[in-house]
Amino acid sequence: MSVRLSLKEAVDEIFRTRSEMSDREPFFLIIGAGLSVPSIPTASELQIQLEEKYNKDKIRYNLPDLVPPSTDPIDLYSFWFEKAFPQPIMRRDFLKTLMQGKPPTPAMLRLAHLLISRRLSSLVITPNFDDLLSTALLLFGTHPIVSDHPETVSRIEIGDASTIKIAHVHGSFQFYDCCNLRGEITEQSQIHTRPSGGSMAFFLNQILNHKSPILIGYSGWDHDVILTALKQRLKTRPASHVYWFCHTVASYDRLSRDITDSDYVRFILPEGKPNSASLDLSTSDPHTADVALMHRAAFEPATLQAVDVLDALNERFEIDEPMLTQNPFEHLALRLEATYTSTGSAPFQDEARIDHYDLHSVVRRLRHAAVRESEERVDSEKALERIRTLIRRSNYKRAVIVASDATPAYIATIDVAEHESLREFVELFRRAVSAARTKSTDPAFESLMSAADTLIQSSMDERDRAASANARLTRAKAFTREHQHQQALEFIDAALSLLDGTANSDARGIQVDALLGKGVNILLTDSADPHGYEALDEVIKSPIEGRKHAIYHAYNHKADFLNTSGDPGRALSVYSEFISRFGMDEEARDDVIATVRAAARMANRSNLYDEALRFVEISERLLKTAVSPQQAASLRATGLSKAQALNGLGQSAAAILALEQLDRLDDAELPKSSQLDVMRSLARMHIERNEFSKARDYYSRAISTFEHEKSDYMKRRVAEMRDALLELSEGTTEEALPAEDREDDT
Numbered sequence: 001m002s003v004r005l006s007l008k009e010a011v012d013e014i015f016r017t018r019s020e021m022s023d024r025e026p027f028f029l030i031i032g033a034g035l036s037v038p039s040i041p042t043a044s045e046l047q048i049q050l051e052e053k054y055n056k057d058k059i060r061y062n063l064p065d066l067v068p069p070s071t072d073p074i075d076l077y078s079f080w081f082e083k084a085f086p087q088p089i090m091r092r093d094f095l096k097t098l099m100q101g102k103p104p105t106p107a108m109l110r111l112a113h114l115l116i117s118r119r120l121s122s123l124v125i126t127p128n129f130d131d132l133l134s135t136a137l138l139l140f141g142t143h144p145i146v147s148d149h150p151e152t153v154s155r156i157e158i159g160d161a162s163t164i165k166i167a168h169v170h171g172s173f174q175f176y177d178c179c180n181l182r183g184e185i186t187e188q189s190q191i192h193t194r195p196s197g198g199s200m201a202f203f204l205n206q207i208l209n210h211k212s213p214i215l216i217g218y219s220g221w222d223h224d225v226i227l228t229a230l231k232q233r234l235k236t237r238p239a240s241h242v243y244w245f246c247h248t249v250a251s252y253d254r255l256s257r258d259i260t261d262s263d264y265v266r267f268i269l270p271e272g273k274p275n276s277a278s279l280d281l282s283t284s285d286p287h288t289a290d291v292a293l294m295h296r297a298a299f300e301p302a303t304l305q306a307v308d309v310l311d312a313l314n315e316r317f318e319i320d321e322p323m324l325t326q327n328p329f330e331h332l333a334l335r336l337e338a339t340y341t342s343t344g345s346a347p348f349q350d351e352a353r354i355d356h357y358d359l360h361s362v363v364r365r366l367r368h369a370a371v372r373e374s375e376e377r378v379d380s381e382k383a384l385e386r387i388r389t390l391i392r393r394s395n396y397k398r399a400v401i402v403a404s405d406a407t408p409a410y411i412a413t414i415d416v417a418e419h420e421s422l423r424e425f426v427e428l429f430r431r432a433v434s435a436a437r438t439k440s441t442d443p444a445f446e447s448l449m450s451a452a453d454t455l456i457q458s459s460m461d462e463r464d465r466a467a468s469a470n471a472r473l474t475r476a477k478a479f480t481r482e483h484q485h486q487q488a489l490e491f492i493d494a495a496l497s498l499l500d501g502t503a504n505s506d507a508r509g510i511q512v513d514a515l516l517g518k519g520v521n522i523l524l525t526d527s528a529d530p531h532g533y534e535a536l537d538e539v540i541k542s543p544i545e546g547r548k549h550a551i552y553h554a555y556n557h558k559a560d561f562l563n564t565s566g567d568p569g570r571a572l573s574v575y576s577e578f579i580s581r582f583g584m585d586e587e588a589r590d591d592v593i594a595t596v597r598a599a600a601r602m603a604n605r606s607n608l609y610d611e612a613l614r615f616v617e618i619s620e621r622l623l624k625t626a627v628s629p630q631q632a633a634s635l636r637a638t639g640l641s642k643a644q645a646l647n648g649l650g651q652s653a654a655a656i657l658a659l660e661q662l663d664r665l666d667d668a669e670l671p672k673s674s675q676l677d678v679m680r681s682l683a684r685m686h687i688e689r690n691e692f693s694k695a696r697d698y699y700s701r702a703i704s705t706f707e708h709e710k711s712d713y714m715k716r717r718v719a720e721m722r723d724a725l726l727e728l729s730e731g732t733t734e735e736a737l738p739a740e741d742r743e744d745d746t
Contacts, residue, residue, distance in 0.1 A: 003266050004710065007304065010243055010268045011312045014214065017240055018120055018317075025161055026240045027214050028123040028207060030226060031133070034217020034247055034306045035107040040099055040130045043077050044628040048586055050080035057084070074221050076629070095129050095173035104136035107217070110310035110394070112136035115164050119317040123158070123211070124166045125204065127218070127226060129173045133166055140322050141335050148172035153203040158210060169200045169225050204229035212240040217306040219251050220259065227259075234262045241266050245309045249711075253671055254630065261708065270304040311394035311435070321389045329370035333363045380421055383410050387428045391435075399432035400444045407447040411454045419459050423467045426451050430471045433478075440478035440487065449475070456498065466507035469495035473514050476521075485521040492518045508542075512550045515539050520557055527565040533558060552582070552591045556598070568606035572615075575599040579618060593622060593634050600641035604648065612645035629668060636665065637674040643681060656685050676706050676717055683724070692728055699725040 005013070017026055033042045041049065057063055068079045085091045104112070112133060114120055124133065137144050147153045148168040156165045208229060220227050234242070242265045246252040249269055252260070259265060323331040336359055383406045390399035403425070410425060429448050438444055452471040455464050472495040479488035492514050499511040515535045522532030539547075539554035555578035562571035575595055582588040596619045603612035619638040626632040639662045646655035662670060662678045670678075679702035686695040699721045707718050 005243075005266050005268050006271065007245075007268055007309065007312055010245070010266060011316045013241070013266070014120070014243060014313070015316045024159075025121050025123070026211060027121050027243075028125060028211045029111070029121055030125045030213045030215045030218050031111065031128070031306075032126065032216075032218030033128060034219075035111060036105060036128055036130050036132055036217075039102040039105050039132060040128070044630075046098075047077050047080055047628070050077075050084040053084040054080060074223055092173065099130040099173045102130065102132060104132045104139065105307075107305070107307040107310060108132045108136045109139075110307055110314060111216075112140055112142075113319060113322055113392075114310060114314055114317070116140050116142050116322065117317065117319045118161060119319060120313065121211075121214075122161045122164050123156070123207070124164075125207070125213070125226065126166065126168055127170045127221075127224060128168065129171065131172060131174070137164060140324055141331060146172075148174065150200050150203070153200065156203075158207055167200075167203070169204065200225050201229055205232070208233040208238070210239070212238045212242050215242070215244045216309050217245075217247065219247070220255055222256060227256075231256075231258050234258070234264055238264055243268065245304060245306075246270070247305075248303050250630065250671070253673070253711075256667075260710075268304065268309075311396075314394040315396075318395075319393055321392050325392055326389070327370055329366045329373060333366040333370070336363050336366070380410055380425075384421065384425055384428065387425075387432065391428065391432060396432050396436040399428075400436050400438055400442075403429040403432055404444040404447040407451050411451060419455065419461060419464055422451070422455050423464055426455055426467050426471055430467075430474050434474050437481075438478060440475060440482055440484065445475050445478070462502045462504040462507055465498045465502060466504060466510055469498040469507070469514070470510050472498070473510060473517065476514075476517055480517065480521060483524075485525045488521045489518060492521065509547060512539055512542050512547050515542075516550050516554055516557075519554065523557070523561040527561045532561065548585075548588060549591075552578075552588065556591075556595060559595075559599075559602075563602055563606075568602055568608065572599055572603055572608070572611055575602075575615075583618075583622075589622075589631065593619070593631055596622065597634065597638050597641070600638055600645075604641055604644045607648065609645040609648040612641055612648075616642040616645065633668070633670055633674075636662065636670050640674060640677055640681060643685075647685060652685055652689060656682065659685070672706065672709065673711070673714060676702055676709075676714060679705075680717065680721060683721075687728075696725060696728050699728070 014027065033040070054063070054066070058065070066079075066083060068076050070076070070079075081091060085094055111124075115122065115124070115137065126133070131146075134144055134146060142164060144164040144166050145155050146166045146168070147155050148171050153167060156167060157163075204225060213230065218226070230242070242262075244259075244265055245268045247270075252267055252269055260267070320326075323334070383402075386406070387399050387403050390396070390402060407429075410422075426448070429451060433442075433444055433448060448471050452468040456468045459465070472491045476488040476491035476495065479485070479491065495514045496511065496518070499507050499514070502508065502511070515538050519532045519535035519539065522529050522535065526532070536554045536558045539550055540558070542551065555574060559571040559574040559578075562568070562574060575598070578595055579592055579599075583592055585592075596615050600612045600615040600619070603609070603615060616638055619635045623632060623635040626635060639658055643655040643658040643662075646652075646658060659678050659682045662674070663682065665675070667675075679698045683695040683698040683702075686692070686698070703718055703721055703725065706714055709715065709718070
């Protein structure tokens with residue numbers, strides 16, 4: 001069976017394996033769209049754009065209404081891509097407009113930094129069409145070998161570790177016949193036995209025979225060439241384990257069982273509490289899901305981000321700072337020498353290669369500039385550069401130590417007029433303690449507060465006030481993580497005091513975050529305190545632009561705490577207000593879906609069954625416009641709340657019918673945890689109707705289907721159903737379901 005590891009455990013295993021096999025590369029990297037966001041939209045975001053394009057064309061050209069024939073991710077994406085752009089050249093031009101000239105993302109820069117070190121691997125496989133990784137590598141002065149067509153894979157020598165190689169297995173936006181449609185993607189996945197050319201599948205099989213993949217930012221589309229080849233390889237033991245870093249728990253749950261059940265795959269899932277945008281209520285116990293929703297800290301990471309994975313790898317492998325940032329003048333000089341001279345720094349010799357632009361002198365001037373820049377750099381700038389260097393190397397903990405040690409001298413020697421330099425010091429220090437998740441009582445925070453205080457002692461600049469306030473807010477977040485809410489509030493109030501009257505947009509954004517933190521911390525102390533609701537209301541009333549997620553959090557926190565304080569009616573009204581305000585906003589769709597599901601559950605637990613059915617009706621309307629299979633699956637799971645509400649209203653036959661409709665759905669249409677809950681609920685309702693044989697059948701099927709699932713929730717539910725089945729077999733019905741289920745079933 002597959003194994004779950006923490007991020008640290010996985011990175012340590014990868015480092016140890018690579019260190020013990022220093023004479024060869026045991027791994028290669030598979031990267032997906034998670035590394036290209038936000039420069040490039042994801043497939044689901046693209047799908048929205050494509051559907052909107054077709055709807056506009058429908059009016060313009062009198063085209064028919066269309067219904068996709070399938071909810072499979074590839075089918076949906078392919079369907080709307082072909083309908084929006086029926087010609088291959090139109091599809092290529094669209095992708096070119098979308099992707100050409102886009103800046104590398106932080107994750108791509110981190111990956112490029114890791115690759116140029118040659119410490120982990122020199123080979124990257126990607127289904128992405130963009131060239132962000134190539135751009136990032138060129139920025140660092142490295143020219144990769146790129147293949148974006150089956151006929152060009154011969155460029156890539158699998159065993160050559162001296163060059164960085166990138167294979168776009170679905171093509172790139174620069175290649176005319178991009179692989180965008182289901183048929184094209186499936187064709188790429190077909191296994192051919194030709195030793196060269198014509199088959200990305202054969203190429204991938206060759207790689208997998210010698211190396212194991214590390215997958216980052218890749219969700220795994222069924223039928224694509226990567227997943228097809230990987231499934232084939234996992235039928236036998238690979239030389240090394242496969243490491244799959246999952247963006248969310250839900251993305252792990254969506255993987256097919258021949259991947260998740262493999263003994264050879266190590267899965268790394270997010271740690272910590274999710275935020276409202278990523279919470280998948282279908283994968284949690286109904287009660288604990290809402291508790292998690294209520295207590296999710298506004299400051300907790302929602303997911304396992306690709307950049308965090310690469311940060312951890314770069315730090316563990318102790319990757320040196322790239323020459324570009326370490327010595328930019330020398331970096332440019334070396335690039336010029338490599339490009340325009342034939343023998344190192346010597347001038348061109350023969351007549352045919354006369355250096356008409358005197359580039360040799362340009363190199364000399366660059367080197368002189370490097371010397372002058374080094375000599376002129378004052379101590380304060382050197383301190384900043386040391387911290388920058390450590391942050392670039394993902395060594396945040398060391399950056400915290402260096403910044404903390406440097407603070408007294410930095411404050412003492414810097415000119416009071418050098419606010420920009422001190423402001424940068426405070427911001428770099430703040431970023432380091434935040435990324436390192438420094439504890440609130442760590443002396444480093446006292447150093448940061450000292451620097452932040454010095455920054456505003458003689459400054460009226462709003463940017464300085466914002467930086468100082470942000471430092472205080474960062475410490476408040478640390479206190480919040482440690483459940484020290486009164487201490488958190490002290491620093492939040494100090495931050496808000498500094499931001500009072502500021503008009504700067506950055507300052508206003510920090511102010512909104514501080515108000516959200518204030519409301520959460522007050523209500524975690526006393527869920528009936530009106531001051532907490534006032535703070536959340538200020539966030540809700542703030543301008544939407546750039547602050548949507550803070551507003552989402554404020555609505556959901558307000559509803560959660562109202563329910564906790566014994567006022568579910570008002571809580572449901574808050575949910576309704578949120579849905580009414582953001583229900584048509586595509587960017588907020590995932591938050592709206594999570595809210596609808598939470599509201600239906602809350603209504604059922606409060607015996608407000610008609611209200612529960614009202615939210616179920618909203619979910620059914622949203623299902624008709626779901627833009628991804630994941631959204632559709634999550635919305636279908638609301639059928640569990642429908643069944644509970646109908647049963648609560650005395651309509652048990654209708655409730656069973658609703659559950660039986662859900663029971664016919666497969667993994668792609670309904671999350672596994674919801675499938676288990678459907679069987680469990682059916683068993684319970686049949687017990688209530690004294691239909692014990694049917695109840696035993698549902699329990700038995702649920703146990704046999706899900707007994708090998710690894711999530712704590714699934715394992716606990718299966719264990720409960722084993723006990724319930726035993727009670728039924730012994731003729732006992734009252735104990736056939738745990739008290740928890742009798743009180744609160746999904």
